[in-house]
Amino acid sequence: MNAPDNKRRALLATAGVGAAGLVVAPGIRLIEAATAADAPKTTLASSKVRWGMLVDTTKCKSDCNACVTACNKENSIVEEVADPRQRSQWVRKIDLVEQRTGKQHSLPMMCQHCTNPPCVDVCPTGASFKRADGLVLVDRHICIGCRYCMMACPYKARSFVHEPLTTQNPEMPRGVGCVESCTFCVQRIDRGLQPACTEACPEGAMLFGDLNDDNSAIAKRLKEVASTQVRAELKLDTGVRYQGI
């Protein structure tokens, strides 16, 4: 009785190895099996880095929309929507007026990439998350589109995609039924580039870099000039700082 069983097991084992390579058990594979062994060199986001941005509002022009246009182009936010209020908006221009003096400020408002992000706190599925390097992102694979994060965000930085899309940038997937927001152009900074808005600003009003690196331009500048976190009283420790407001 035993001999045929063993033969059958041996045959199954051989077939399994032949078909699927390194198999822990039928149907179960080590993650490493898919990625190890002659895998190309990969890079990971590091917690030694804390990405941040300093916006000089004294340079930002009220009639300029270059950062918004660049963002829409880079992330392919180009869809036509029936109701313009439903249009995705990762960065928007805001004009502030000091009521007593009439002094005007203009500034771009986007996801502030908080150290303690309320959107991540309230997310019921864990789709809203903070990456090791401080980027606050949405995992659209598990986002259920409940929009709690949009309610929780004090900066109104998030948008919900209401209609199916077909014009996505291959490097920045976006889709109907998910919440989305500024990613600091994660697809660009992982390649060592600046976010599209920063690169596009004609006044050089946006400074992007690693807040943890004492030698970075942004860290040096933050030591020199007075900067403001919007709604600092919430103690979110935002990654985006403003100068001149």
Added chain:
Amino acid sequence: MSRALTFLAALTLALPLFNAAAAGEAAKPAIVIANPGTQCIAPPEEMRRDHMEMLKHQRNRTMRLGERGAKVSLNACVDCHASKTTGSVLSGKQSNPDGFCEACHAFAAVKLDCWDCHQPKAGYKAAEATPAPEGSKP
């Protein structure tokens, strides 16, 4: 359950002796290889059975850990497997879809929702899209 169905479907496709032309059965999907003679990241049998697991593991590593340059990449799938005629892994046809991904998925009746968010066209440039209308400013 869907994993088991996928497995059964993959097994069915892998068995050349299986007679799909039997009465009442769906025709086997016609798989068009866009770049014949090239080597995928794993043998076809393994890809058929495990591509979803590979992509799922890698998507989490790429999203959560920021891993870039990994061997498994959905964009790399598209770049190699997109049809030479449509430039896409989807055909856009309602009946008898024959895009590389959807042909098998239609046969196996497994919902394919990758392309709700990911770009199914090879070499698609975001810049080619029509520019955003003005008035994004509130």
